[in-house]
Each structure stands twice: as C-alpha cells, then as structure tokens.
Amino acid sequence: MAGSACPGPGHPAELCAPTDDLARRLRDALNPFIGSHGATAILAVSGGPDSLALMIAASLAASAVGASGFRVQVVTVDHRLRPESAAEAALVARYAAALGFSHRTVAWTGAKPASGIPAAARAARYRLLTQAAEETGAAVVITAHHQDDQVETHLLAAARGAGSIGLAGMRERRALTPGVTLLRPFLxxxxxRLREAVAAANLTAIEDPSNADRRYARARLRRDLAEGRHDRAVILRQIATHQDRRRQLEVGLAEAIGALRGRGKLSVGTDGVVRIDREAFSALETDLQFLFLRRAVQASAGADYPPDASSLVRLAARLAGRAAVSGASLGGAVIRAGSTICFAREYGRSGLAAIELPAGARRVVFDGRFDIDLAGGEPGRLIAFGLLGRGNHLQRTLPVVLKGDGHLLAAHPNLLEKLGDRTAALRLRERVSWRLQADLPPA
Incomplete structure (x- = not known):
C-alpha cells in the first residue's frame, strides 16, 4: 500500500507500509521482556511526530501480538516550560484513547534552573518516566529516539572531544533502574520515516519550537544536517565503529570486575562506598582504568551522568601512580587513595537533597544510591545525616528519617552504633553495585 493513507486511530489493527516495519521493530525489541504473563510497557509520547509514530506502531504491534503479549500505558511528561504544554498533553490523551491506550500526564514541578534547561529537562523526564514505570509495574520504558537523534548525539560528543564511549551514541537498550529498561527501537x-507514518495516519503532530531554537547546540546541528553539511553515511559508519569498540571495552570491564570481586580486590559496602585495591587498579589496561573510573565516580555519587573525560584521564594518572590521594573531588564523589582506592559520596557545601515523605509512603530512592523500603506510616522527611550537623565524611551522606515533629525515627544501619537503641534501622539496599555494572555484558 505504498503511497496510500493509513487508517486513522479508529482502526489500529490494519497495517500500512510506512508503519508496519516500525511495528515489527517494536515487537522485536519487546520480545525478550514478554514472559508467560506478557509485559507492561510505558510509551513516552510528547505529541511530536516521532513519539506519535511510536504510539501508532505500538497499536499495530499490540493488535498483532494479542492481549497476552504486552500492555501499554502512554505517559506524557509536561515539563511546564511553555504555556501550551497542558493542552498538548490533553491532545496526546485523546489520541491515546482513540488507539485504545490508557494515558497519564506527569509534570515536572518545582523551580526550573536558570541555565542548562535541556539537560535538566532530560534528567527530569527520565526520572518521571521511571517513576511511572515502577508505579505501573512496567518492565520497559520505550522512547522514539531515531537515527537523526543518534547522529546528533555523535556529533555533539565529537565536539566535546569524547572517546569511543561517547562517540558510540545512544544504546538501543539501557537500564534505568533495577527491573526497568529503556528501549529505543528506532535508532x-x-x-x-517516522513523519511519514504520522502523516499516513492523518494525525497532527505537535512541533516544539525549542527543537528549532538555535541557542541550543542540538538545534544548530539539526539545521546543519538538514542542509547537508554533514555526510550522514560517513557518520553512521563512524558510530558503528565506536559501538564495536564500546562492546569490546565493556566485555573487558565486565570480566575485570568479576575477577577483582572474586579475588576480594573490589567491593561495594552497605554504605555505598566503592573500594578497589590500588595495585589491582594500576594493573588494568589504561582504557579499562578510564572506563572503571567513569562508572565508579558516577555510581558512588548517585549522579545522572559521569564527569567529563579529561577530568577522568587526569584522575586515572594520579591513581595509577604511587602518591597518596587525600581527597580528590570529582562529579559529586570524593576519592581517597592509599593502598586502597575509595570512592564515596561528597556531602558538599549545601548537603544532599531532602525528600518529603507523604503519609503511607512505601518505597523511595535516596540520592540515587539507596533503595529504601518504608513502613507506610505517618509523613516525615528523608534526609542525609549531615543535615543534623553530625557524622564523619562517610556518615554525613547516609540517610535518616525524621518524623513530622523532627524526631529521629530510623537511620542507615551503619549509624545505629552512634545513635543508640532507640533508633530503628532503615530497610534499604545500596544501588551503587548495580550502577557500577549496569548495561555491562555478563562476565
């Protein structure tokens, strides 16, 4: 049916040429997650042409697989950066309903930063999508990132002097949290081709003006690509080469981490501190030293992104030497090195962000480092121990819970000896180990 119009939202079961290939790609990406009881997927849909194509493809895929395959909830993140955003989310809700999908809008609330809006919005978007997945019991979050996005990501990485990890671009599959995976089936x-699918379905896409705002580097690149200033074929070959190199490096790192842990040379404590034998670190190949540092700093800091490559290269050179490192600070982590290298959370001048706990709260992630199970009682606050003006450099970054009246209710188990028997132990699991090895192949 090339050149013919696709049926509108009222007829999602029929395939059409611009969309059936997208539906097959989506089914293939989801297959590993569909068990005997199927799987639930979160579709991230803003209303732009890319995400609308994803929603149309999901409708076709769901019809082909059947009810036992996967269930879909469409989620729109309202960043509240433009006055039109609420109406745009409502339009997505109507499209989703026409395709038979439930819809939910989640909002980025609170004060917005004065600068770095795109990066902050991206971090908020993934945080909100991950929360929606966990609340829904979804195993996957699916976005409509495409080849043009991948090319732009590669060019931005090249502009900042990134190595093979950055130049390899986005992953088709990335862990968001333990149990929730981000899928990008259209990379x-x-x-x-995504625009063709939307046009064939007779849907009107939302055009975000920020996508063409030349104040942003990605928008400028987008214009350059549209005007043919970059050779797409050459760039795609470069991306493939760097992806192969990334796979090789990550296989090597996975094997090294497994071997070091097996020999007792690498550990992650219940306090979220990463410790590695310094001689064992120095014996790693230079590329693996860099890759390990990248992950260790980001994981121990609970950060969304790793530090820049040049800072990591300088740190690797210091740690591979013999001189003691008393307290280097990088990317939200403090690194100390004698015979053992320790990566710990930096408390910082303003401390760590507190979390308000509503009545009945059951589970929360603190500082990206700890999964905490709560009793679901009265409201309170989850804070870093240092906010009370107490603790050494490690203890200050550990979580405690205050009741509404300000009294200490529960604390990280490592603080109990200091606090006495009246304080309950928080039920928690450190997340740093998982972050250290996320997306690596099995050792």
Missing part, C-alpha cells in the same frame, strides 16, 4: 530509522 536506525531516519526521522523522515
């Missing part, structure tokens, strides 16, 4: 699909 090898040009944006034009």
């Amino acid at each position: 090898d699909v040009p944006k034009a």
Whole structure:
C-alpha cells in the first residue's frame, strides 16, 4: 500500500507500509521482556511526530501480538516550560484513547534552573518516566529516539572531544533502574520515516519550537544536517565503529570486575562506598582504568551522568601512580587513595537533597544510591545525616528519617552504633553495585 493513507486511530489493527516495519521493530525489541504473563510497557509520547509514530506502531504491534503479549500505558511528561504544554498533553490523551491506550500526564514541578534547561529537562523526564514505570509495574520504558537523534548525539560528543564511549551514541537498550529498561527501537530509522507514518495516519503532530531554537547546540546541528553539511553515511559508519569498540571495552570491564570481586580486590559496602585495591587498579589496561573510573565516580555519587573525560584521564594518572590521594573531588564523589582506592559520596557545601515523605509512603530512592523500603506510616522527611550537623565524611551522606515533629525515627544501619537503641534501622539496599555494572555484558 505504498503511497496510500493509513487508517486513522479508529482502526489500529490494519497495517500500512510506512508503519508496519516500525511495528515489527517494536515487537522485536519487546520480545525478550514478554514472559508467560506478557509485559507492561510505558510509551513516552510528547505529541511530536516521532513519539506519535511510536504510539501508532505500538497499536499495530499490540493488535498483532494479542492481549497476552504486552500492555501499554502512554505517559506524557509536561515539563511546564511553555504555556501550551497542558493542552498538548490533553491532545496526546485523546489520541491515546482513540488507539485504545490508557494515558497519564506527569509534570515536572518545582523551580526550573536558570541555565542548562535541556539537560535538566532530560534528567527530569527520565526520572518521571521511571517513576511511572515502577508505579505501573512496567518492565520497559520505550522512547522514539531515531537515527537523526543518534547522529546528533555523535556529533555533539565529537565536539566535546569524547572517546569511543561517547562517540558510540545512544544504546538501543539501557537500564534505568533495577527491573526497568529503556528501549529505543528506532535508532536506525531516519526521522523522515517516522513523519511519514504520522502523516499516513492523518494525525497532527505537535512541533516544539525549542527543537528549532538555535541557542541550543542540538538545534544548530539539526539545521546543519538538514542542509547537508554533514555526510550522514560517513557518520553512521563512524558510530558503528565506536559501538564495536564500546562492546569490546565493556566485555573487558565486565570480566575485570568479576575477577577483582572474586579475588576480594573490589567491593561495594552497605554504605555505598566503592573500594578497589590500588595495585589491582594500576594493573588494568589504561582504557579499562578510564572506563572503571567513569562508572565508579558516577555510581558512588548517585549522579545522572559521569564527569567529563579529561577530568577522568587526569584522575586515572594520579591513581595509577604511587602518591597518596587525600581527597580528590570529582562529579559529586570524593576519592581517597592509599593502598586502597575509595570512592564515596561528597556531602558538599549545601548537603544532599531532602525528600518529603507523604503519609503511607512505601518505597523511595535516596540520592540515587539507596533503595529504601518504608513502613507506610505517618509523613516525615528523608534526609542525609549531615543535615543534623553530625557524622564523619562517610556518615554525613547516609540517610535518616525524621518524623513530622523532627524526631529521629530510623537511620542507615551503619549509624545505629552512634545513635543508640532507640533508633530503628532503615530497610534499604545500596544501588551503587548495580550502577557500577549496569548495561555491562555478563562476565
């Protein structure tokens, strides 16, 4: 049916040429997650042409697989950066309903930063999508990132002097939290094909003006690509080369981490501190030293992104030497090195962000480092121990819970000896180990 119009939202079961390939790609990406009881997927849909194509493809895929395959909830993140955003989310809700999907809008609330809006919005978007997945019991979050996005990501990485890890671009599959995976099934699909699918379905896409705002580097690159200032074929070959190199490095790192842990040379404590034998670290190949540092700093800091490559290269050179490192600070982590290298959370001048706990709260992630199970009682506050003006450099970064009246209710188990028997132990699991090895192949 090339060249013919696709049926509108009222007829999702029928395939059409611009969309059936997208539906097959989506099914293939989801297959590993569909068990005997199926799987639940969160579709991230803003209303732009890319995400609308994803929603149309999901409708076709769901019809082909059947009810036992997967269930879909469409989620729109309202960043509240433009006055039109609420109406745009409502339009997505109507489209989703026409395709038979439930819909939910989640909002980025609170004060917005004065600068770095795109990065902050991206971090908020993934945080909100992950929360929606956990609340829904979804195993996957699916986005409509496409080949043009991948090319732009590569060029931005090249502009900042990134190595093979950055130049390899986005992953088709990335762990968001333990149990929730981000899928990007369209990374090898040009944006034009997604637009074709939306046009064939007779849907009107939302155009975000920030996508063409030349104040942002990605928007400038997008214009350059549209005007043919970059050779797409050459860039795609470069991306493939760097992806192969990333896979090789990550296989090597996975094997090294497994061997070091087996020999007792690498550990992650219940306090979230990463410790590695310094001689064992120095014996690693230079590329693996860099890759390990990248992950260790980000994981121990609970950060969304790793530090820049040049800072990591300088730190690697210091740690591979013999001189003691008393307290280097990088990316929200403090690194100390004698015979053992320790990566711990930096408390910082303003401390760590507190979390308000509503009545009945059951589970929360503190500082990206700890999964905490709560009793679901009265409201309170989850804070870092240092906010009370107490603790050494490690203890200050550990979580405690205050009741509404300000009294200490529960604390990280490592603080109990200091606090006495009246304080309950928080039920928690450190997340740093998982972050250290996320997306690595099995050792």
